[in-house]
Amino acid sequence: MSDTDYIKSLLKAHPNFPKKGIVFLDIFPILRDPVAFETLITHFVYHLTSKTIPALPAKKVDVVVGLDARGFLLGPIIAMRLGAAFVPVRKQGKLPGECVSASYEKEYGVDSFEMQADAIKPGQTVVVVDDLIATGGSAKAAGELVAKLGGKVVEYLFIIELTFLQAASKLDAPLYSIVQSDD
Ligand SMILES: O=P(O)(O)OC[C@H]1O[C@H](OP(=O)(O)OP(=O)(O)O)[C@H](O)[C@@H]1O
Ligand SMILES: Nc1ncnc2[nH]cnc12
Numbered sequence: 001m002s003d004t005d006y007i008k009s010l011l012k013a014h015p016n017f018p019k020k021g022i023v024f025l026d027i028f029p030i031l032r033d034p035v036a037f038e039t040l041i042t043h044f045v046y047h048l049t050s051k052t053i054p055a056l057p058a059k060k061v062d063v064v065v066g067l068d069a070r071g072f073l074l075g076p077i078i079a080m081r082l083g084a085a086f087v088p089v090r091k092q093g094k095l096p097g098e099c100v101s102a103s104y105e106k107e108y109g110v111d112s113f114e115m116q117a118d119a120i121k122p123g124q125t126v127v128v129v130d131d132l133i134a135t136g137g138s139a140k141a142a143g144e145l146v147a148k149l150g151g152k153v154v155e156y157l158f159i160i161e162l163t164f165l166q167a168a169s170k171l172d173a174p175l176y177s178i179v180q181s182d183d
Helices: 003-010 028-032 034-050 075-082 137-148
Strands: 012-015 023-026 063-067 085-091 099-106 109-116 125-133 152-162 175-181
Touching: 003 028, 003 034, 003 175, 028 034, 034 075, 034 152, 034 175, 063 075, 063 137, 075 085, 075 125, 085 137, 099 137, 109 137, 125 137, 137 152
Parallel strands: 063 085, 063 125, 125 152, 152 175
Antiparallel strands: 012 023, 085 109, 099 109
16 A cells, blocks of 8 residues: 555544534544554655755755644654754744744634744745645745745645645645645
8 A cells, every 4th residue: 555545544534523514634543553653754754855846955954844733743753854943833822932923814714823033044944844734824824934034935745635725826835745635
């Protein structure tokens, strides 16, 4: 079985969660299976180190940015494997010190994201990681925060992409997803 089929087989769909009309795709069964979790992380790391990402000369990622909350389960592990920094993007009011912020609309509501102002240095290369991209609102806001600090997003990485919402067109860098869902 391919990595993609293995990971896909563990995703659980919950119709009408967190509200009517949304089919929530749950990634937690992957994390319950250590072999699947290892496969997932290794897949991302292999992608970042052995494939050609046009905006990533010398294949060097300086910073992995993970999005609150499920991006925190993936980002730090990927960052450690790459020898890169991990930087969290958190929902408003959770981070101490000076922060930059950006608000965004998502599949089921409005929210605001923040990043610590000294977390990324001008010119650093960044990958943004999260479990799922739906409308792309949260990823776009994260990209805006990176840009405000002078960083350069070279790729947005997700386990799942809801392709029917066409988020890729909103982003300023390529989108990579392991599983694509079109319904
Ligand atoms: O592409 P978008 O439409 O922006 O939606 C995707 C975002 O929504 C989910 O997080 P959620 O806001 O539910 O937060 P959580 O991780 O704290 O549950 C998901 O983990 C992404 O972060
Ligand atoms: N359909 C979905 N499943 C899981 N997380 C989500 N975040 C936004 N839309 C989602």
